[in-house]
Every structure is written in structure tokens, then in C-alpha cells.
Amino acid sequence: MPFDFSRNYFDLFSLAADFNIDRSILSEQYQILQGQHHPDKFVQSDDAQRRVAVQITAHLNQAHDTLKDEHARARYLLSLRGVSFDKEQDTTKDMDFLMAQMELREQIDEVTNDDEGLEQLDKLAREARQQKNDLIQRYQELLLENQLEEAKELVLKLQFFGRLQSQISTKQEQLEDQFL
Amino acid sequence: MALMQISEPGMSTAPHQHRLAAGIDLGTTNSLVATVRNGLAEPLADQTGSVILPSVVHFAEQDKVLVGELAQALALSDPLNTIASAKRVLGRSSEELAAQKNYLPFELEAGHNSVPRIRTRAGGKTAIEVSAKILQSLRQRAEETLGGELSGVVITVPAYFDDSQRQATKDAATLAGLNVFRLLNEPTAAAIAYGLDQAAEGVVVVYDLGGGTFDVSILKLRRGVFEVLATGGDSALGGDDFDQAIAQWVIQELKLSADLDPRMMRQLMLQARTAKECLSDLDEVEISITAAGDVALSCTLTRTQFDQLTQSLVKKSLVACRRALRDADITQDDVSEVVLVGGSTRVLAVRNAIEDFFQRQAQADIDPDQVVAVGAAIQADLLAGNKPGDELLLLDVIPLSLGLETMGGLVEKVVDRNTTIPVTRAQEFTTYKDGQTAMRVHVLQGERELVSDCRSLANFDLTAIPPMVAGAAKIRVTFQIDADGLLSVAAEEVNSGVRAQIEVKPSYGLSDNEIEKMLTDSIEYAQSDIKARSLREQQVEADRVLEALDTALAKDGAELLKPDEIGVIQQYRQELADARAQAEDVDVIVAAIKALESASEEYVARRMNRSVQSMMQGHKIDEFNN
Numbered sequence: 001m002p003f004d005f006s007r008n009y010f011d012l013f014s015l016a017a018d019f020n021i022d023r024s025i026l027s028e029q030y031q032i033l034q035g036q037h038h039p040d041k042f043v044q045s046d047d048a049q050r051r052v053a054v055q056i057t058a059h060l061n062q063a064h065d066t067l068k069d070e071h072a073r074a075r076y077l078l079s080l081r082g083v084s085f086d087k088e089q090d091t092t093k094d095m096d097f098l099m100a101q102m103e104l105r106e107q108i109d110e111v112t113n114d115d116e117g118l119e120q121l122d123k124l125a126r127e128a129r130q131q132k133n134d135l136i137q138r139y140q141e142l143l144l145e146n147q148l149e150e151a152k153e154l155v156l157k158l159q160f161f162g163r164l165q166s167q168i169s170t171k172q173e174q175l176e177d178q179f180l
Numbered sequence: 181m182a183l184m185q186i187s188e189p190g191m192s193t194a195p196h197q198h199r200l201a202a203g204i205d206l207g208t209t210n211s212l213v214a215t216v217r218n219g220l221a222e223p224l225a226d227q228t229g230s231v232i233l234p235s236v237v238h239f240a241e242q243d244k245v246l247v248g249e250l251a252q253a254l255a256l257s258d259p260l261n262t263i264a265s266a267k268r269v270l271g272r273s274s275e276e277l278a279a280q281k282n283y284l285p286f287e288l289e290a291g292h293n294s295v296p297r298i299r300t301r302a303g304g305k306t307a308i309e310v311s312a313k314i315l316q317s318l319r320q321r322a323e324e325t326l327g328g329e330l331s332g333v334v335i336t337v338p339a340y341f342d343d344s345q346r347q348a349t350k351d352a353a354t355l356a357g358l359n360v361f362r363l364l365n366e367p368t369a370a371a372i373a374y375g376l377d378q379a380a381e382g383v384v385v386v387y388d389l390g391g392g393t394f395d396v397s398i399l400k401l402r403r404g405v406f407e408v409l410a411t412g413g414d415s416a417l418g419g420d421d422f423d424q425a426i427a428q429w430v431i432q433e434l435k436l437s438a439d440l441d442p443r444m445m446r447q448l449m450l451q452a453r454t455a456k457e458c459l460s461d462l463d464e465v466e467i468s469i470t471a472a473g474d475v476a477l478s479c480t481l482t483r484t485q486f487d488q489l490t491q492s493l494v495k496k497s498l499v500a501c502r503r504a505l506r507d508a509d510i511t512q513d514d515v516s517e518v519v520l521v522g523g524s525t526r527v528l529a530v531r532n533a534i535e536d537f538f539q540r541q542a543q544a545d546i547d548p549d550q551v552v553a554v555g556a557a558i559q560a561d562l563l564a565g566n567k568p569g570d571e572l573l574l575l576d577v578i579p580l581s582l583g584l585e586t587m588g589g590l591v592e593k594v595v596d597r598n599t600t601i602p603v604t605r606a607q608e609f610t611t612y613k614d615g616q617t618a619m620r621v622h623v624l625q626g627e628r629e630l631v632s633d634c635r636s637l638a639n640f641d642l643t644a645i646p647p648m649v650a651g652a653a654k655i656r657v658t659f660q661i662d663a664d665g666l667l668s669v670a671a672e673e674v675n676s677g678v679r680a681q682i683e684v685k686p687s688y689g690l691s692d693n694e695i696e697k698m699l700t701d702s703i704e705y706a707q708s709d710i711k712a713r714s715l716r717e718q719q720v721e722a723d724r725v726l727e728a729l730d731t732a733l734a735k736d737g738a739e740l741l742k743p744d745e746i747g748v749i750q751q752y753r754q755e756l757a758d759a760r761a762q763a764e765d766v767d768v769i770v771a772a773i774k775a776l777e778s779a780s781e782e783y784v785a786r787r788m789n790r791s792v793q794s795m796m797q798g799h800k801i802d803e804f805n806n
Contacts, residue, residue, distance in 0.1 A: 031405050031573065038573060038574075040362065040563060040573075043362065044563075057663075058604040058660065061602065065600075173502075177499055
């Protein structure tokens with residue numbers, strides 16, 4: 001049976017198209033599908049079959065990565081409902097939010113090079129996590145009410161937190177390397 | 181092959197053909213080849229009983245090439261033509277090596293665009309060619325021991341190897357005439373060896389400090405699924421650096437001049453390595469070298485001094501461990517096991533530091549020098565299809581982020597490090613000038629923001645873009661990383677559907693033409709091997725035929741054959757046994773096999789009839805009609 005690349009990711013892993021997913025089902029179904037299609041199972045096959053195996057498993061990985069990550073999942077759910085995202089132009093126009101983000105970033109940059117700095121980073125990470133959770137909470141409500149444009153606005157905001165988190169990690173690594 | 185058909189009733193008439201497969205650990209210092217025999221994965225030994233092949237190649241007069249111990253023995257008398265640690269140069273550019281300033285036990289030729297060539301009396305040799313010699317030697321060992329051609333191999337690479345280093349490894353295998361089933365990350369191979377052996381579950385950290393590379397991988401093991409959560413390391417950190425630290429110390433201590441001649445340097449490095457190894461058991465060691473004019477010099481290195489000298493190296497590896505934990509989103513507490521791989525983990529300071537860091541005892545039950553090859557052999561056996569129904573799923577990751585150069589010399593990440601492979605990502609670009617018909621795409625690998633801090637993998641020229649106003653063309657570039665961690669790229673203009681022509685210019689590595697040329701050269705060399713190999717193959721075939729016959733005769737020879745018929749068969753059997761024992765002429769063995777087969781044709785036919793009859797007993801004819 002040929003693999004259907006057009007199936008939606010939730011369907012692919014036997015999940016309902018909802019923001020709340022059972023992660024154990026996701027991981028179990030992912031492993032079952034990988035087990036069936038992984039290139040390791042096609043080492044003895046011809047070139048074409050091996051290429052197909054790479055394509056299918058790359059697709060499975062893409063689907064799995066999308067559903068695993070909250071921001072990507074939220075965005076994907078909206079795209080299933082016909083909301084489109086333009087990478088270049090789409091960004092939030094909420095000035096207060098943008099200012100708050102700028103401030104958080106400055107705080108990360110200004111963290112001091114000592115134990116206290118690490119604590120400050122932990123605190124900032126917790127703060128960011130809390131704000132992100134609030135956004136996700138609100139996103140789910142909007143999704144239920146089918147307020148898609150408003151939900152999209154939240155997804156655009158959510159993507160800032162991914163960058164924030166990686167900025168915090170990078171800074172943590174810098175500090176820790178110095179202590180070593 | 182008639183005797184093949186002497187099978188027992190009820191047995192499959194077409195038994196699964198066992199494919200010969202091997203796992204190869206192509207190391208900086210030592211290399212090994214292992215295979216699964218009778219369900220057991222084990223390294224294969226050479227004629228002297230040694231499983232380890234020093235990764236050393238010697239280029240002698242008249243195009244003679246020596247590999248392993250024989251080459252190693254010439255390291256001091258002919259240092260410049262005896263190439264060790266070639267893996268450190270594999271997939272790297274001349275510029276990069278110049279920047280590293282590490283001691284390399286050979287001289288590089290200038291020029292040759294960016295692929296460095298090692299100067300030898302046989303001409304400039306790339307690390308790919310040197311590695312191919314080592315692989316060839318291992319291949320020969322495996323095929324002679326197993327008595328047949330390898331259907332394929334799994335070659336291990338450091339998890340932290342980037343695209344060009346992986347590609348170079350694969351090129352070396354092609355050059356050695358090997359079919360590569362898969363490139364497997366060394367720590368993953370070690371995890372397979374441990375995981376399958378002990379049916380482990382949970383989170384396993386593999387700390388792999390080899391001769392020239394350091395890797396750390398964090399894997400989640402669950403019911404035959406090996407999921408790599410994160411990997412990290414340093415592809416230029418290894419036991420060699422510990423030797424180097426000792427050598428530098430000796431130079432200072434004995435007030436030797438910094439630019440020693442190659443012979444002295446090689447001698448010093450060998451002494452340094454021995455000293456390092458001794459300090460795993462002893463508290464201090466004496467290092468003595470013979471300087472110019474046969475002057476004997478010596479000094480004493482204590483373990484405490486050694487620990488201090490190498491402290492920064494150990495720390496470097498721990499930084500990578502910490503990063504890997506963070507990438508895996510776990511802490512030390514989540515780790516259920518720490519496994520040590522690589523000869524350099526025998527250094528006590530290393531072992532202590534790891535156990536301190538992970539707060540648990542580290543495991544080294546399987547010989548750290550052999551565990552990678554053993555794991556690769558298990559994987560090779562599975563990929564060859566020798567264990568149908570055996571479930572093993574490896575989900576590995578890309579070790580370094582992949583990105584594209586954007587305006588201002590910055591790198592935009594397209595695939596993040598530790599993304600599970602295979603992976604495909606598409607990125608859209610647009611033109612910035614009216615009527616623009618070409619653009620350049622620069623692919624980089626690394627974690628840093630600036631192009632100059634990352635490794636350049638390739639430059640692509642997208643041409644034949646239909647002329648449009650600025651910003652109207654949409655060029656989708658698709659990156660694909662396969663299960664070996666190797667990158668390929670395709671590009672297409674979305675609106676017109678025109679597939680932009682891509683000219684791939686690998687920044688490092690060899691072009692296909694160069695590989696082809698080397699292949700032709702090596703085929704000539706390989707001709708001489710063919711005779712020896714086919715003799716060995718026919719000997720093994722003879723053994724198999726003799727064994728099959730003996731088994732059959734013991735089972736039903738007396739029932740199906742008259743005594744004089746047995747006598748005739750026995751006579752031909754003896755002739756084959758003699759030919760096999762003399763082992764001089766391939767043709768004589770082949771002829772003896774044929775003769776024995778035709779002599780036992782009638783016997784084979786009787787056996788077949790009987791097994792068909794016994795199969796049909798108790799069944800109705802109808803059952804066989806559909």
C-alpha cells in the first residue's frame with residue numbers, strides 16, 4: 001500500500017486533531033511507523049525503494065516534530081483550518097507585547113557573570129514559561145470558539161518564546177563554560 | 181549446486197542465504213573488523229591472532245604498501261612515509277588544518293585546492309586514499325576468515341563528524357571496494373552492543389573518547405528502539421591530545437628545541453603514549469628518549485602532573501556532556517547508565533571526572549576498544565537480512581545544525597542539531613533584483629551565527645531562474661539528510677516550475693572525477709588479490725560440500741546406497757579432501773567438487789524422492805492440487 005503523504009499529521013499517528021494530545025500514543029505510533037518504513041529495512045532493496053523510504057521517514061519525522069512542539073502544533077492546527085502563515089510578513093503588531101519581549105531579552109543580556117547570574121536566568125526562564133502557558137491557555141479557548149484570526153495572533157506571539165528559550169540556554173552555556 | 185539440495189523433509193527448500201556482513205570501526209589510532217558468527221558478534225583476528233589493526237599505512241619503494249603492525253614497525257626508521265592518524269585529516273581542508281596548529285605525524289603538500297595531500301614517496305596521498313588502504317586490509321581479513329565476499333558493511337564514524345567527514349569516509353569505502361549498508365555513529369554502535377547484550381531499558385549516556393575524536397551521545401532504549409536524544413562532542417579531541425600534552429611537557433622539561441626532526445618527534449609521541457598508558461596503573465613513569473648524537477635523556481612524569489597537564493582536555497569533554505544533557509532536556513538524575521567507549525577512557529583522570537559528573541559508576545564491561553566494532557557487526561548482520569523478524573530500530577540525529585548564508589555574512593538555521601534523521605526541509609528564497617536569473621546558495625554546518633565561524637559544506641549556483649521583477653520569483657531549495665547523515669540538495673522555481681540547475685561545488689572532499697580516477701588505479705592493484713581470494717573461497721566451498729555429504733551419509737547413506745556405491749562416492753570424497761588440503765590450485769579444487777557432485781547425483785535424487793514421499797504421507801492428493 002503506497003504511503004499517503006497528504007494525510008494530516010494527527011490522523012497519521014491515530015490522534016484526534018486537538019491541541020491536547022496523548023504523548024505516549026504519539027511516541028508509540030511514531031515508533032511503529034518508523035519500524036515499518038525506516039531506510040534500515042530497505043538496505044537490500046533497489047534505489048527507488050530506498051529513496052521512498054528516506055522520503056517517508058523524513059515525512060514522519062517532520063510530522064512528529066510538529067506535533068511534539070507546542071508552538072508548531074498550535075500553528076499546524078490553525079493551518080488545518082485554513083489559516084495561512086506568511087513567514088516573511090506575518091508578525092504580531094501588539095506593541096506592548098513586543099516591548100515586553102525586548103525587555104526580557106535585555107534582561108538576559110545584562111545578566112551578571114556569576115552564580116547570581118545563573119539564578120537570574122532560571123528566574124527569567126520560569127517567567128517566560130509562565131507567560132507562554134498563559135498564551136497557550138488563551139489559544140485553546142479561542143480555538144474552541146473558532147476565533148481563528150485571534151488564535152493566529154497568539155501563535156505569532158508564541159514563536160517569540162522559542163527564541164527566548166534558546167537565548168537563555170546560550171547564555172547559560174556561556175556562564176557555565178566560564179565556571180568550568 | 182546439487183548437494184545444497186540435500187535437505188531434510190519439512191525444511192524450507194530455499195533456505196535463506198546467509199549474507200556475509202561486517203562491522204568496521206575505522207579509528208584514528210586503531211581499526212577493527214567484526215562479524216556475527218553463530219549468533220555471536222566478535223572481532224576478527226589477523227594471522228598473528230591480533231584483532232586490532234593499527235591505523236597506520238606505510239608507503240614503501242616500488243609502490244608497495246604496508247598496513248597495520250608492519251607499517252607501525254617502520255614509524256621510526258621511515259617516519260615521513262609512515263602515515264598514522266589520517267582520520268584527523270579526513271574531510272578537512274588545508275586551511276582548517278593550518279588553523280588547528282596541532283601536531284600531525286606527517287607533512288602536507290601545498291596547493292591542491294582545498295583537499296590536503298600527505299606527502300609520501302609514492303606521491304601526495306589524500307586521507308581518503310590512506311583510509312581506503314586500511315579498509316582494504318580489513319576487508320581482506322574478513323573475506324579470508326569468512327571465505328567469501330562481503331555483501332556489505334557498516335562503518336562507524338564519530339557522531340560529531342560533519343557532512344564532509346562522513347562523505348570522505350564513504351568515499352574511502354568506495355575506493356576499497358566495499359558496499360556500505362550504513363554509516364553508523366560510534367556511540368550508537370556501542371549502545372547497540374550493550375543494549376542488545378543486556379536488554380537494557382532507560383537512558384544511556386555513551387562517553388566515547390577515542391584516539392582523535394570525542395563523542396557523547398544520550399540514548400533512550402525501549403523495547404528494541406534506540407532513540408538518540410542528543411549527541412555532542414569535539415571531532416578534534418582525543419587521546420592524541422593527551423599524548424601531545426605529555427610531549428610538550430617533555431620538550432620543556434628536557435629543554436629540547438621546539439622544532440624537532442620528524443624522527444625525534446615520532447619517537448617522542450610514541451613515548452608519550454606509552455607513558456600515558458602506564459599512568460593508568462602506575463603513579464609515575466620515566467620517559468627516556470635518544471636525542472641527536474645518541475644522547476640519552478630522561479625525565480619522570482607523575483600521575484598528578486599528568487592530571488594537571490590534561491585537566492583542560494577533560495573539562496572540554498564535560499562541557500560537551502552538559503550541553504548534550506541540556507539538548508536532551510534531561511538531568512544527571514534521569515541517566516540510568518553511563519558506558520565508556522574508546523581506549524582513552526582508560527585514563528584514570530577521565531574515568532574519575534565522568535563518574536563525578538554523572539554521580540554513578542561508569543560501565544566498561546565490553547572492551548572499550550572493541551565495543552564499537554561489535555555493535556557495528558550486529559547492525560550489519562541485521563541490515564544484511566540475516567535475522568528476519570528481529571526488531572531493532574535506530575533513530576539517530578544530525579549532530580550539527582545546518583544553515584544557509586544570509587545577508588551580512590550571517591547563518592540562518594534550516595535544520596537544528598539533534599533533529600532525528602532522515603530529515604527534509606524546504607526553504608524559499610526570492611530574487612532581489614529585477615530580471616535576476618541566478619543566485620548563489622551557501623550551505624553551512626555549525627552552531628555559530630557568523631558564516632566565518634561555521635564549516636562551509638557547499639556552494640550552489642541556481643541558474644536559469646526565469647527573469648521576473650524583484651521579489652516575484654520563489655525559489656524553493658530542499659535539503660535532505662539521509663540515514664547516513666549525508667546531505668543532498670534540490671532546487672525549484674515555484675511559480676514557473678523550472679527546476680533550477682544546481683552546480684554543486686563541494687567545499688571539501690573530492691569530486692566524482694577524482695574518485696573515479698582513484699578507483700581505476702585501485703582496480704589494477706586489486707587484480708593480484710583476486711586469485712588469492714578465489715582460492716580461499718573454493719576451499720570454503722569444498723569444506724561445505726564435504727560437510728553436507730558427510731551429514732547426509734551418516735543419516736541415510738546405508739539405507740539408500742549399496743556398499744559399492746558408497747565406496748565410489750567415498751573415493752571422490754577423498755580426492756576433494758586432498759585437493760582442499762593441498763590448497764595450491766583453484767582449478768583442481770573446483771574440478772574435484774564437480775566430480776564429487778556428479779558421482780553423488782543418483783544419491784541426491786534418491787534423497788529428494790524420499791523426502792517428497794515422506795512429505796506427502798498422510799495427505800490427500802487434493803491438498804497438493806491447489
